[in-house]
Structures are given as structure tokens and as C-alpha cells.
Amino acid sequence: MSVIESCKKAKAVKYEAAALSTDQKNNILYAVANELVSSASDIIEANKKDMEKGRANGLPEGLLDRLMLDAKRIEGIAEGIRQVAALPDPIGEVSNMSRRPNGLMIGQKRVPMGVIGVIYEARPNVTADVFALCFKTGNVTILRGGKDAFESNFAIVNVIHKVLIENGLSEDICTMLTDTTHEGAALFMKQREYVDLLIPRGGAGLIRSVVENANIPVIETGTGNCHIFVDESADMDMALDIIENAKTQRIGVCNAAESLVVHENILDKFLPALEERLKKVSLFADEKAISLLKNASPASEDDFYTEYLDYKLSIKTVKNVEEAIAHINEHNTGHSESIITKSYENANKFLDGIDAACVYVNASTRFTDGFEFGFGAEIGISTQKLHARGPMGLLALTSYKYIIYGNGQIR
Amino acid sequence: MSVIESCKKAKAVKYEAAALSTDQKNNILYAVANELVSSASDIIEANKKDMEKGRANGLPEGLLDRLMLDAKRIEGIAEGIRQVAALPDPIGEVSNMSRRPNGLMIGQKRVPMGVIGVIYEARPNVTADVFALCFKTGNVTILRGGKDAFESNFAIVNVIHKVLIENGLSEDICTMLTDTTHEGAALFMKQREYVDLLIPRGGAGLIRSVVENANIPVIETGTGNCHIFVDESADMDMALDIIENAKTQRIGVCNAAESLVVHENILDKFLPALEERLKKVSLFADEKAISLLKNASPASEDDFYTEYLDYKLSIKTVKNVEEAIAHINEHNTGHSESIITKSYENANKFLDGIDAACVYVNASTRFTDGFEFGFGAEIGISTQKLHARGPMGLLALTSYKYIIYGNGQIR
Numbered sequence: 123m124s125v126i127e128s129c130k131k132a133k134a135v136k137y138e139a140a141a142l143s144t145d146q147k148n149n150i151l152y153a154v155a156n157e158l159v160s161s162a163s164d165i166i167e168a169n170k171k172d173m174e175k176g177r178a179n180g181l182p183e184g185l186l187d188r189l190m191l192d193a194k195r196i197e198g199i200a201e202g203i204r205q206v207a208a209l210p211d212p213i214g215e216v217s218n219m220s221r222r223p224n225g226l227m228i229g230q231k232r233v234p235m236g237v238i239g240v241i242y243e244a245r246p247n248v249t250a251d252v253f254a255l256c257f258k259t260g261n262v263t264i265l266r267g268g269k270d271a272f273e274s275n276f277a278i279v280n281v282i283h284k285v286l287i288e289n290g291l292s293e294d295i296c297t298m299l300t301d302t303t304h305e306g307a308a309l310f311m312k313q314r315e316y317v318d319l320l321i322p323r324g325g326a327g328l329i330r331s332v333v334e335n336a337n338i339p340v341i342e343t344g345t346g347n348c349h350i351f352v353d354e355s356a357d358m359d360m361a362l363d364i365i366e367n368a369k370t371q372r373i374g375v376c377n378a379a380e381s382l383v384v385h386e387n388i389l390d391k392f393l394p395a396l397e398e399r400l401k402k403v404s405l406f407a408d409e410k411a412i413s414l415l416k417n418a419s420p421a422s423e424d425d426f427y428t429e430y431l432d433y434k435l436s437i438k439t440v441k442n443v444e445e446a447i448a449h450i451n452e453h454n455t456g457h458s459e460s461i462i463t464k465s466y467e468n469a470n471k472f473l474d475g476i477d478a479a480c481v482y483v484n485a486s487t488r489f490t491d492g493f494e495f496g497f498g499a500e501i502g503i504s505t506q507k508l509h510a511r512g513p514m515g516l517l518a519l520t521s522y523k524y525i526i527y528g529n530g531q532i533r
Numbered sequence: 534m535s536v537i538e539s540c541k542k543a544k545a546v547k548y549e550a551a552a553l554s555t556d557q558k559n560n561i562l563y564a565v566a567n568e569l570v571s572s573a574s575d576i577i578e579a580n581k582k583d584m585e586k587g588r589a590n591g592l593p594e595g596l597l598d599r600l601m602l603d604a605k606r607i608e609g610i611a612e613g614i615r616q617v618a619a620l621p622d623p624i625g626e627v628s629n630m631s632r633r634p635n636g637l638m639i640g641q642k643r644v645p646m647g648v649i650g651v652i653y654e655a656r657p658n659v660t661a662d663v664f665a666l667c668f669k670t671g672n673v674t675i676l677r678g679g680k681d682a683f684e685s686n687f688a689i690v691n692v693i694h695k696v697l698i699e700n701g702l703s704e705d706i707c708t709m710l711t712d713t714t715h716e717g718a719a720l721f722m723k724q725r726e727y728v729d730l731l732i733p734r735g736g737a738g739l740i741r742s743v744v745e746n747a748n749i750p751v752i753e754t755g756t757g758n759c760h761i762f763v764d765e766s767a768d769m770d771m772a773l774d775i776i777e778n779a780k781t782q783r784i785g786v787c788n789a790a791e792s793l794v795v796h797e798n799i800l801d802k803f804l805p806a807l808e809e810r811l812k813k814v815s816l817f818a819d820e821k822a823i824s825l826l827k828n829a830s831p832a833s834e835d836d837f838y839t840e841y842l843d844y845k846l847s848i849k850t851v852k853n854v855e856e857a858i859a860h861i862n863e864h865n866t867g868h869s870e871s872i873i874t875k876s877y878e879n880a881n882k883f884l885d886g887i888d889a890a891c892v893y894v895n896a897s898t899r900f901t902d903g904f905e906f907g908f909g910a911e912i913g914i915s916t917q918k919l920h921a922r923g924p925m926g927l928l929a930l931t932s933y934k935y936i937i938y939g940n941g942q943i944r
Contacts, residue, residue, distance in 0.1 A: 137888070220907070222907060226896060233888075333725065333748060334748055339751070341919075357941070364941065367943035367944060368943075371943075477934075483938050484938075485937055485941070486942060488944040489937065496633060496639075507647060507730070507750075508729075508750040508919065509920035511933055512935045523888075523922060523923070524890060524906070526893045528896025530896070532778035532779075533778060533905070
């Protein structure tokens with residue numbers, strides 16, 4: 123089916139999805155979870171085709187690992203869907219209802235966004251994840267996954283369709299685009315007439331392409347050039363623990379630390395201890411810092427703009443918290459930044475001055491995550507300021523409308 | 534100065550604007566209001582040049598009227614700025630602060646959007662208005678007004694610059710683009726690197742062009758193909774009062790009614806009374822309705838999609854509330870819709886089923902307005918679902934960041 127035809131069909135069922143009760147939505151989500159587990163062998167069969175093609179095409183090991191599905195991973199996907207089913211449904215809540223002087227009662231009612239498109243890479247778990255979050259909030263989903271996961275995505279969407287149809291609903295509530303060409307993606311991004319929101323999930327290149335080309339409102343997600351500033355008064359052990367955690371606990375994630383900013387007065391004590399602690403990490407340091415390190419390379423200006431997603435860390439020396447804030451605001455991607463300090467004044471300056479989705483005092487940047495924030499789910503981490511910022515839970519997939527109760531008011 | 538240079542300079546001062554205290558911002562707004570009044574003769578002089586050029590270029594009377602400034606209108610503009618100064622400052626408020634199981638305290642802090650660009654037509658009052666709203670919320674403003682108001686806008690921005698400089702601030706906090714070509718506007722819309730939010734204020738053509746061409750996040754505003762549905766059980770007098778108000782109180786505004794949807798069972802009683810009441814209004818009616826009207830023309834499918842902004846009204850007959858909802862959702866622009874009914878069930882169906890920013894029961898659509906909603910200000914009326922929907926007050930010009938207090942937490 124053509125991209126535009128698919129988008130039209132998706133839009134045509136958006137009021138069907140929006141009208142579902144919480145019970146209906148939850149029952150269907152539990153049924154999808156169960157059906158995924160009982161169809162595991164079909165899904166694994168489909169996944170094998172993707173894996174074979176991926177190996178033949180020379181896909182890197184990391185991507186193959188993200189692509190691979192087995193019984194345990196499918197159980198994990200099903201469990202994720204059950205968790206979404208168990209969350210409170212935000213749709214229908216009315217807030218800020220108040221009475222105007224003329225007697226009109228005006229309130230905001232939480233409603234679905236409508237049709238949500240998600241463009242992502244070859245990670246079949248995202249297929250089920252995104253459907254669950256969008257469906258729970260009464261939205262229609264249009265999935266445009268990477269072509270390397272086509273068979274796996276198709277098998278998962280088949281299960282979802284089966285359950286939707288068994289429950290008397292239109293399968294178009296979960297639409298998968300079968301055109302996986304670049305032209306197809308480019309066309310999809312222009313369907314503002316049919317799609318209310320577009321979320322790219324993937325690497326920096328994918329996100330840039332969506333942001334540049336879409337005419338649909340986009341939420342930019344994911345890129346994280348996260349900093350940790352070690353202030354003069356920092357507790358050294360705490361700083362080392364946090365940096366080790368933020369840099370090395372998982373290197374490929376957007377909330378991992380990529381750059382260290384260090385107060386010049388503690389360089390000589392702190393840097394040797396840091397090097398001792400981060401043995402697996404290559405350090406790229408500025409002029410002041412490099413002389414105190416045994417194995418560091420000189421940092422270029424490029425290093426300070428780089429999200430390594432690797433065992434690499436850049437190091438910048440600053441005179442004070444103001445310089446740290448200016449350096450971070452210049453180089454960051456608006457994701458997560460942390461200060462390690464004992465100073466009340468500097469903690470507050472950092473919290474006020476840093477322009478990012480999440481600003482930490484004395485904690486690891488790795489906590490920037492929908493589950494860690496208590497949302498019970500996550501559709502991504504927004505690095506823009508419009509609509510949603512930081513980890514996005516179910517609320518980010520909703521909008522509101524004003525409802526107004528009158529009894530004949532005119533102006 | 535080139536568009537890009539202006540955008541760079543604006544971005545360079547965004548932390549200066551964000552750091553201002555509420556008192557500083559309010560004092561400057563009051564000073565701008567006073568200075569506008571005391572510079573009225575200079576502004577009127579500049580406006581005369583625009584008016585002369587406008588007349589020579591054959592600008593329609595309506596546009597000339599919106600362009601014209603006199604002492605009374607400048608006092609009105611100043612009063613608007615004072616009202617914004619008197620509003621509560623949303624910046625800095627922390628909400629939803631809660632403690633996670635690991636002891637992290639996580640809350641959302643209200644922050645400015647950053648740099649806000651506004652593209653608008655030849656209405657010099659918008660220049661002062663937009664600056665006041667953006668400045669009150671700690672944002673930098675980039676103004677791109679219509680070329681027909683260039684001299685007037687320049688004079689107003691000069692006053693703002695004078696006050697900013699007198700208060701030790703950078704004049705770039707209020708930047709006016711001097712390139713008023715179409716190419717300049719097209720270039721401006723692509724400056725995502727420097728501009729955080731773009732708001733078009735003007736006619737449907739301007740808004741469409743911004744939505745199609747911008748890579749900056751946009752809030753779509755303004756177009757209103759608003760409907761009133763007269764249900765079978767409607768109080769006829771109330772319906773006539775509301776329709777007369779919504780259609781004729783001001784015809785050129787986006788919250789004016791453009792289309793009537795009538796229950797088929799009341800056509801014969803209601804339509805003659807309507808025609809009697811709306812003597813100045815040309816009616817465009819469907820087949821069932823037209824036979825009951827003396828002077829109506831047949832409505833084409835195009836009529837039902839048209840925002841007339843004129844003494845014209847389309848009329849559609851429906852069998853029931855479900856058909857009314859479907860017709861409205863198909864033809865509306867997501868602005869404001871009203872049902873006139875005595876039925877509890879149908880009122881609720883309408884409130885649930887209509888997809889629009891503002892859904893009314895028994896009231897005029899003309900109330901869709903930031904002042905009528907009690908926001909004390911309005912930057913526009915959003916017809917999209919992302920970020921802000923309906924009348925936008927100060928909050929729509931802000932974002933939030935998560936602030937997280939830890940004491941050494943790692944994952």
C-alpha cells in the first residue's frame with residue numbers, strides 16, 4: 123500500500139481509537155501481550171530471515187544484537203506491554219475547570235494526540251513498545267521501522283492486527299508502512315494532513331533528517347552530549363563514583379556522560395584519581411588538564427561537541443561555575459547535565475543557568491529515563507522545548523481541548 | 534543586517550533575558566509603555582509614511598485601518614503592555630516535585646522558551662504586544678513584521694531599544710528583522726539553530742507558508758472555520774441569540790461562526806426565524822434547508838470548508854448529533870465549535886466527539902480568546918495539538934526543565 127493511502131486509512135480510524143474506554147484498551151493490550159508470547163515461534167522465524175539478511179549485508183554486531191529476538195526477549199516485550207496496560211489512563215481527565223465572571227465553566231480535557239507516526243531503526247521491540255504507548259493513550263499509530271527489521275516488525279504487527287480484529291476494531295489503528303525506501307520516509311514526513319505528531323527514534327542522522335524534512339510537528343529526541351561538572355568543593359569519592367557510573371555503566375545510551383568539566387583548583391588532586399578509576403576510558407583533555415594525566419590525548423574543539431557513545435571522555439578545565447555553565451550551554455545537546463558540589467550557591471547557579479532537559483546536583487546523568495523518573499513508561503527523551511522536554515511518558519502522547527459549559531452566553 | 538546575523542545576535546542574549554528577575558522585567562515593561570506614549574508623535578510620524586505608501590500601493594481600506602496609529606491607539610498599546618506587566622510571572626515556578634525511591638528529588642521548573650520568532654502582517658500593535666508577552670516570560674523576541682508597516686514597527690522597536698539600553702540590557706533582546714523580502718522570511722523560518730519557536734500571526738496563506746517551510750518548531754494559529762450545531766431540543770431564542778452574536782458581532786475574527794449545522798426535525802420552524810434574524814447575512818444552504826429559505830443560495834462542498842470572514846454563513850442539515858459531529862470534524866479547522874441543546878446526552882456526545890481546541894455547549898464561539906478565558910493576555914489561538922491548544926497566554930511561551938537534587942545517586 124502507498125504511504126499516503128496508509129496515512130489516510132490511519133486518520134480515518136482516529137475517532138474509533140479515541141473513543142475506546144480504558145477497560146477496552148487495557149484488555150486489548152493484555153491480549154496482545156499474551157498473543158505475542160503464544161506466537162513467539164512465528165515471530166522468531168520471521169526474525170531469523172532478518173538476521174540472515176543482516177549478516178549477509180554485513181550489519182555490525184551491535185545492530186544484529188539489537189535486531190535479534192528469542193523467546194526470552196519476546197517475553198520481555200510482552201511484559202513491557204502489560205506494564206503499560208497497568209498504568210493509569212490519562213485520557214479524559216478534566217483539569218483547571220473554573221467559572222468565569224459571566225458564568226461560563228471552562229476546563230481542559232485530556233485527549234489523544236490523534237495519529238502518531240514513529241520513524242525508527244532496526245529494533246523490533248520498538249514496534250510493540252510504541253504501539254502499546256500510543257494505543258493506551260487512544261492514538262492511532264503509524265510505524266515506519268528500519269528495513270533490516272521488516273520481517274520481524276511485520277510478524278509483530280500481524281499479532282497486533284489479529285487481536286484488534288478479534289476485538290471488533292479496525293486493524294488500521296496500528297498501521298505499518300511497507301514502503302521502506304528513503305523516498306517513502308521522505309513522503310511520510312510530509313503528511314501533515316493525516317498525521318498529528320511525528321517522533322523519530324534513533325541516531326543523530328535519522329533525527330536530523332526528520333527535523334529538516336518533516337512538515338508534521340516533530341518531537342526531537344535522543345542525542346545526548348551530557349556533561350558532569352566537578353566543582354572545587356566536590357566530594358572526590360562521590361564525583362568518581364558518579365562519573366564512573368555515568369560514563370561506563372552503559373556507553374551506548376543517550377544519558378551517558380560524554381564530557382567532564384573540572385574546576386582548575388582541584389585538577390592536580392582529581393585528575394590522577396580519575397585516570398586510575400577510568401582505566402578503560404580514553405581521555406581527551408584540554409591543555410591545562412593534559413599535563414596532569416599519563417595517557418590522555420589533546421582534546422580538539424570537535425571533541426567537546428561529540429557524543430562519543432564509546433569508552434571516551436573529553437575533559438575541559440574552567441575557572442568557576444559561571445565558566446562551566448557557559449561551556450556546557452555552548453556545547454551540549456540540551457539533554458542532561460550534572461554538577462558535583464558541596465556549595466549551595468553553585469548548585470543553585472547550575473540549576474538556574476544550565477539550559478537542558480534535566481539538570482542534576484550530585485547524581486548521575488544516567489537517571490534521565492521515563493522509568494527512573496517514575497512515569498512507568500517512556501516513548502523517548504525530548505531534547506526540544508516545545509510540548510515535552512526530557513523523558514516522555516504517556517502524557518507526552520496526549521493533548522487537551524477546552525470544554526466550555528454555558529447557558530446562553532454571548533459577547 | 535542579514536537575517537542570520539540578527540538571529541545569531543538574538544540567541545547570544547537569551548541567557549541575559551532568561552536571568553532577569555520579575556521586578557526587572559515589569560519595570561522595563563512599564564517604562565516601555567510610558568516611553569511609547571511620550572514618543573507618540575515620532576511613532577505617528579513614522580506611521581504616516583507607511584500610510585502614505587500604503588495608499589499609493591492601493592492597500593485595501595481594512596488593512597489601512599489596521600495599519601493606522603494615532604495617539605489613542607498608542608495609549609491602547611501602552612495600556613496593553615501595562616496589563617502584561619501586571620500579570621503573574623510564570624517563570625521559575627517548580628511543580629510536581631517528588632521523591633523517588635532512591636532519594637532523588639525530581640521537579641519541573643518553568644523556564645523561558647529561549648528565542649521566539651513571530652512573523653506577522655502589517656499590524657504595528659502586534660510589534661509591542663508580542664515583545665511584551667515574550668519579554669515578560671524571559672524570552673528574546675525576533676520580530677518579522679509586514680513590509681507595509683516597516684516604518685511604524687521600526688519606530689516602536691526604537692522605543693523598546695532605548696528603554697532596554699537605559700536599563701543596562703542588550704537591545705538584541707528585541708530584534709527586528711530589516712529584511713522584509715519573501716526570501717528573507719523563507720531564510721528566517723530555517724534558523725532552527727538560533728530560534729526555539731516560531732509563531733505565525735496572520736491570514737491562512739501566511740500560516741500555511743510557515744508550516745510548510747519552517748524547520749523551527751511552529752505553533753499554527755488562527756484559522757477558524759467555526760460551527761454551531763442547533764440540536765433538535767435547542768431553545769430557539771438562545772440559538773438565534775448565539776448565532777447572531779457568533780456570526781455578526783465581528784465578522785473578521787477567527788472565532789466567528791462560519792457554518793450552521795441544523796437538526797432536520799426543526800428545519801421548518803428554525804430556518805425562517807434565522808433568516809428573519811440574520812438579514813445582513815447571505816446564506817448558503819444544502820438541499821434540504823434551501824427550500825425553507827427565501828433568499829439562500831445553494832451551498833457547494835467548498836462552502837463547508839470556507840472561513841468566510843464575511844457576512845456569509847453556510848447551512849448543513851443533519852439527522853442527529855452523530856452526523857453533526859462527523860460533519861464538523863470533517864470540515865473544521867480545529868478551532869471552536871458549539872452545540873445548542875437541552876439534551877444532557879447530546880451535550881456530552883458533542884463535548885467528547887468534537888476534535889477542536891474549544892468545544893462549547895450553549896455559548897457563542899466568540900469566547901475563544903485569551904482575555905475571555907481569564908489569561909490576561911493572548912499571543913494567538915493555537916489550532917494544533919502539540920504544546921498549546923486554543924487561546925495561548927503567557928504559559929504557551931514557556932517550557933520547563935527537570936531539576937534533580939541528589940546526594941550521590943548512581944544507577
